[in-house]
Each structure stands twice: as C-alpha cells, then as structure tokens.
Amino acid sequence: MAVTGRIDGVPSEVWDEEVLAPQFGYEAEALLPHYVSIEKVLLLEYRRMGLVDQEGTAAIAGRLDELTPELIRADPRDNMSDIFFAMERHVARGGTTPFAAWHVDRSRNDFQACGQLLSSRENVRALADGLIAFGRTVAARAAELPDSPMPGYTHAQAAQTVTPAFYLSALSEETLDAARRLLATYDGIDRSPLGAGSMAGQELPWDRERMAALLGFRQPQPHALMAVASRSWALGVASELSTFAVLLSRFTTDLMTWSGAGFGFVDFPDDLAGISAAMPQKRNFPVLERIRGRCSHVVGCAAQLAFAQHGTPYANSVEVSKEAGRHLREQFAALRSALRLAHTALATATFRTDRMREACEGDFLGAFTLANRLTLEAGVPWRTAQVIAGAYVRAAIAKGLTAATPDGPLLAAVAEEHGHRVPEPGALLAGSLDADRAVRVKRSTGSTHPDAVRAMLAAQDRGYREVAGQWRLRAETASAAAARVDALLADASTDGPTNASTEGPTQAGTP
Template sequence: MPNDDVPAPRSGDAGGLTGRIASGPDALLRDEVLEPQLRFEIEALLPGYIQLEKVLLLEYRRLGLLDGAQLGAVATLLDQVTPDAVAEEAGESMSDIAFTLERYVSRRLAEVPPAWHVDRSRNDLQATAQLMYGRGRLLDSAEALVAFGRTAHRLASRGVDLAMPGYTHMQPAQVISPGFYFAGLCDQVLHTLERMEAVHRTADASPMGAGAMAGQELPWDRSRMAGLLGFSHVRTHALRAVAQRDWALEACAEFSLLGVALSRFVTDLMTWGGAGYGFIDLPDQWSGISSAMPQKKNFPVLERVRARTAHLSAAYTDISTGQRNTPYSNSVEVSKEANSGVPAAFDALGSVLRLFGAVLENLEFREDRMRDACAAEYLGGFTLANLLTLRAAVPWRTAQVVAGRYIVRAVEAGLPPAEPDGGLLEALLAEEGHRTGEAVALLTEAMSVPGGLTAKSSDGSTHPDAVRALLAEQSSAFDEAAERWQTRRKGIEEAAAGLDRLLDGPEGRRS
C-alpha cells in the first residue's frame, strides 16, 4: 500500500551490493514494482526491520563477532533511522529496504565491523518482518472483533423479551426474539475468535534464523531471538519458515468465513428493514433517500456492509491462488505478490466491523410491527401438535396432520390465530378417532405470541431465561478473549522494551 507522503527513492545502481550484476533496476521495474513495494514496507515494516537488526546485533555480540563499542555504534545509528532517510537512500540500494538499512548504517560508521551481517540472508529477515506486521494486524482484528461482538451483545440484551417471527425457507416459522437472533451473531463472532487462536499460534512462530532456505552456518540461538521479538516459539523447519506465508493464508481464510456469515446476518436486516416487514429502523443519519421517490427511506449502509464482506472472500482467493502451484521455497511471487492484497483484507475487515457495529449500535426495533406479524401467522402449529400429543395422547404424526388441517381450515374461514375454533379442532380429532375436551385451551396456549417464546425450554433456545443465560456466558467469553489478546499485545510491547534494555546493558553497548 503506497504512502504518497514518503519521498520517491533516488535512482542509482547496484554498486557495492553485489558482484553479480553491474546495474540497478530498470526505471519501469522501479516504477511498477519496486518503489510501490518499498513505500509500503517503509510505512508498515520499517519498525520491524529495525527491531530485527537490533536482535541480530545481540546475537553477533553473543557469538563474539562484535564488541560492545561496535554494537553501540550500529545500534545508535539504527535509532536514528527515519522513513524519509530510508526513502532517500533506497535508490542506491536497488529499492530494497534491507539493503537500504545496511547502506544507511555503513555510510555513517567510521569503520564497518567486518562481521556485521555475516551469515545473513534477506529471506528470513523479510519473512519475519512481514510476520511482525501481520501479528500486529491480527491483534487489531481480534480486538475489533471483540468490540463488535460486545456491540451485538448489547443489542441482543435489549431484545430478549420481544417477539418477532423467525423464518425458514423465507416463510414465517416460529416465534423468536431479537435477543435470541442477535445472540446467534454473538456466538458466530466468538466462534471466529476461537478459530483465530489457531491463526495466532501460526503467527507466534518466528522464522528468524532460518536463513535463505537450508539454515545458517553460525550457531544462531533462534529461540532467544524469537523471545526478543515477542514470539513464543520458533518455526523450526528452515525451508518452511521462508517458503510459506501460513499466517496470511490462514487469517484471510478466517476473514472469508466470517464474511460469509456476516453477509447472511446483514441480508436479514435488509429484509426486516423493508416496507413489507418494517421490523427495524435506523436514524436518519444512517439512512438514505431516493432521488425520484420521496416516500422512500433506504438503508444503503447495509448494502455497503454486505458488499464489503465480498472483499474478504476475494482476498482469500487472491492469496491462495497467488501461492498455488509455486515451488516450495522462498520467492517474490509468494512473499510479495501473493501477499499484496493482505493489508487490504485487514482494512476491509476493520471497515466491515466498524460499519456493521455502528448499525447495530443505532438499530431500533419496531416492537408493534414484530408483534403484529407474529399474531397474524399460525406460528404455534408446532406447539399445537406437541400439546395434542402430550395432553391428549394423540400420536405425534397424527397430531401433526390434525394441526395442519386445523390451520388450513381456519385460514380458509378467515379466522385469525387469536380466535380459536374449539369445535373445528374437536371435529378434526374425531375424524382420526381422538378427542381432547380442552380444544380451546390448547389452541389459546399454542397460538399465544408471548407463549411462543416461553414454550421452549431447552438450553440455547429462544426462551428469555435461556437467552439471558447464554448472553451471560457470552459476556464472560468476550471478557476472556479481550484479556487474552491484550496480554499478547502487552507481551510484544514488553519484548521490544526489553530488547532496548539489553542493548544498553552489560550484554550490549555499555560492555
């Protein structure tokens, strides 16, 4: 992602970097590929590269290849690196951020330590810098998910006792509550947070010290380096460490899966907000109008949110096809081109969660419309069949047939659910060789709108007590998830602070 505020790198050649080629990149290659990539890396990866260089200094010191004065001189210059300075130097370093940092420091040292950057490759350096960036974006995404989930949770808590129709096959089916429905959204978010734990485990393995592909020739302490960078463990196999970008592939996969689910919730809101339903409303500042039809109040923000969930699926397709059929080793195709859409995927997820969260925060339930819609439909048919079996000993399948026939006849006669015809039900039962003696009472209980909520008694059901119990569990789960991710962020910050203390301590520049 280019940053126009960063100056364009100067042109130059490859002198001093390699004996293999004599000139720097062609101008077209710079303009189309290298400079846009460098701008993104300056904006997003530069802090990670500087931190990695500091960890390398401590390793060179531990290996006895740098003394304290040499380490201190390099570390001091690394602290002076700015985005503008990197952009200024990059043209003479093949527009490569690793080469640029090396040249920046080398030019300002009175004498370059001979062993500085010995036994080093850009491959694991680049893989780790990208991972550090991705790890930070993953933390941001998890925290955004928690915030979104809590917003959905607040909305669900407001609708526990409200009745609305639930739909199957696009037809009114049973009485549910908005609280029950949006508790389902909370459950979906918590499910994604659980799956992101696995993504974090992948992103918590450091590639540093893997070298170009086959490992390093010096005895680098990879576990120590990982700890200094805030990782919990090492990506052990050297080839896999540099060949694969699992963290990006897995993160985009989870975003895609979440996007599919969120699009379905948004589709329901789009339906419920239509004039034929009118179950929900949004304030004017979150609404739109028609230029030609003044009677219309539209909710285009929902269309925006649903459309943006498609970007999440597209991002996964992009990165997966970008890696597919490539050789299993480090390559620009995998490390840069296949990953080019990953920052946009994180951005798209953040946008979806912010916009959808704002919708949920401002959503208003139209209780009368929801209640009237329930009362107009025979949503208690299932309950009626159950009551006929449990109270009148009518076999279950027969009870289903009788209930269905009653509803057909009542609709034909223009009877609303709230006006039970006990004689009709008794006559239908008699045709099947049964009777109840309490037909009106059964019909009244079955077709009650409030009773549609309280008739359910299983865990996870739409019964208000069950919904409240579930929401209480979900509240704790969101708190626990928030604490886990906050602890991880704190650990990374503490590792960075600890790294600077080591550089200033006995192991570092003051030795």
C-alpha cells in the same frame, strides 16, 4: 558503494515504477518498525557472538532508531529501491562506520518473512480486539430484548416464534467462537522464521530461540526451509478471516431483509441512511450493502491468496511472499472496515418490536406447539396431530382468522373429522398460538426462552472476558519483548557481550 557486483546497471524505469517503488512504499509504511526490531535483535546476536564492540552496538542502535518512512526513499541508483539495502545505506552513512561483520551471514529471505509475520500478528491482535468489541455490543443489544416475540425463519418462510435477543445472541456466540479460533490460529503461527537464512540455515551459531523470544515469538520455526518457503500461516489466517466474513454477510442479509419494505422490523438512524436521487419517498440503508460487499472482498482475498500460492515451487519467491501476500493485507483492511460498519449499525439499530409482534400474531407460528399439545394432552398420535394442526391452519386462513383470533369450535370440528375428540379446544389453541407464551414454552438449554437466552448471554460475557484476557497476554508479550530488546541494547552499549545461550566467536570477524 555498490550493492551488487553481479548486475551491471540499475532497475529500469518501468520496473521501478510498477513494482519496486510501490513495494518499497508499502514496506516503509507497514513493515519498517518490524524490520527495525529485527535488526536490533540481530545486533544483539552480533554483540553476543563478539562480532561488534559496545561502541559499535551503541552507534548502530542509534542509527536504527532514526529510521522512519519519511527518512528513507526508494532510489534505483542508490539502493535498487529495496528497503533492506536502504536500511543498510542509512546505517553505513552514520558517523561511525559499521563493524566489518555488519550483516554477515544474513539473507533478506528470513528477514522479510519475519517482518511479514510480525506485521500479520499485529493485525490479527487488532482484529481480535475489534471482534471482541463487536461481540460485546451485539450481546448488550440482545440483553435489551429477551421477551419481545419476532418471527424466526426457515426456507425464507416464517417458522417459529423467537426473539431479537435469541437471534442476536447467536451472532454474539459466533463472534466469540471466531475470537477463540483466531487465538488458536495465532498461537499456531507463533514461530519465528529468523535465523533460517536463504533456505538452508546459517553458518554462524545464531541463537534462534533467543531471537524468537526477543521478537515476542513462542519459539523459532524448527525447519529452515519451511520458515522461508511456507506461507501456510497466511492461508490459516486468511481462512479464519473469510469464515467470519461469510458469517457476518449472512447476518447482514437478514438485516437487509428485515429493514426493507414488507418487514420494517429494523430501522437505522438518518446518519446511516441514504436517499434516492429520483424517488423522494425512499430511505435506503446502503451501509448494509457496503458491509456485505466488503465481506465478499474478504472471501475473495482468501481465494486469491491460495490461488497465488498453489502453482509455485516450495521455496522463497516474491510471487509467494509479496504478490500473494498482498491479498492478506487487503483482506485485513476489508474485514476491519466491514466490522467497524457492522459495529456502528448494530449499536444504533432500532428493533421495531411492535411490528415483529404484529407479524407473529398475523401468522400461525405456534402450530408446532399445537401439534405437541394435541399429542401430550389429548392423546392424538403425533403424525395425526400434525395433520390436524395443519388442517386447522388451512381452515382458519379460509375463514380470515389469525393466531390472535383462535376458533375453538373449528379446531374441534377438524379433529373430529380425523377421528379424535379434543377437550377444551379454545384453551388449547390460546395456549399454543399466543406469541408471548411461544417464547416461554421452550425448555431446553440454548432455546429462545428468555431465561435460556439470559443464561447464554451470561456465559458469553464470561467467555469474552476470558478470551480478551488471553489476547491481552499476547499483546503484552509482544510489547514486553520490544522493551527488553531496547534494555539489552542499552546494556550491550556499555558493558561486555550480553548473556550468551550458545557459544560464539570471540574475535570480531572470525567465525
């Protein structure tokens, strides 16, 4: 049986090998389960509208359940290497001939758009689970190290004393924010294209609200053209994925620096390490380079997705739905991989608190605190206090001193040079430059103070539980919808038409 009367012939070998067969293979592997779900919902609508009887419903539902990637194959002669036609062929070749109205008033456009969106929603939910698991591991690592001083850096220079817990809690907070934003994005795209037809709507009274609900969507896309022409939802998802990839890449850059020569703040186990083929003393961490490289792929895919859409007409086209859409699935794969690698790396990392402390004590990271105390305790005007603190650091370095070897008389002399007398300069220095005191001197919420970090981690734990619960509800909605479709098909195969929410034709084949 032919699938077209307009074209005489079959797809060429080049066209099939380069485009059609690979596309068929991808759809069979990634989209077929969603296509089957869509077909089942359409079948329920045909039943509701009286276009198929219970025997036909049972037969077609059974044939749809047989569909697997192994069962159907791209065949340019039999199905033009199109999965939509291949599915039709499989149903038509069953023991029971499909009812005459099988696929009447239907289009591939909304069918494919719906399948792509269902697949992307599934990928988004899986990615959200990965984000939450990653964030919780980061938070757990942070909880181990709230009291250990380490240098914090601005402009690539040591700036103030922080802790690994403070730093990691920032990564955890960012990850929690990403999971929340992704949830908002998911809810924003939770609208079914099914029922839009080719672009202008359909001629039968399809119950689009019911179909959307049966596929686990919150509602149908209200505009038929938007349903098949727009891929703004893909751009929105891609934007969120690339935003987190940029963030993860920046944190990975710090880990690359801190695990490298000259720092040694972070170490990774041998099973994540690499060696040099020529330099036997080297122990490399290419896993970090891989994470950052894959984050670059994620960002690049988002740009390619936007670029592939920007010059196209506002209508359904394979350039938008398939050529541009491939970048989104590549993006999901790249970020899943980067996130899995990062999760493993941070879960097994060793933070060398001894080296971090040594770095703090070898520098003058408490100079800001010293200037504050000169003003608050010795009455030195703030800008002058900054000058005195800086002059002390310069003089101390010239004498070969560090923060761990404060020199009270030197501070007193520097202060007198600037017209001020400082009482008990030794105590003032000791209280300002001590690394352990430096992490506890902060009082504002959100600071590096151990208590503030613990409070942030506790709030994050509540946040992860809340957002995980919201994502679980979305997953349960999708799962419950699939179960409901199967239950309704079982009923429709034995009883009369399923409950109708709109009036439909009562005679098979008569709109």
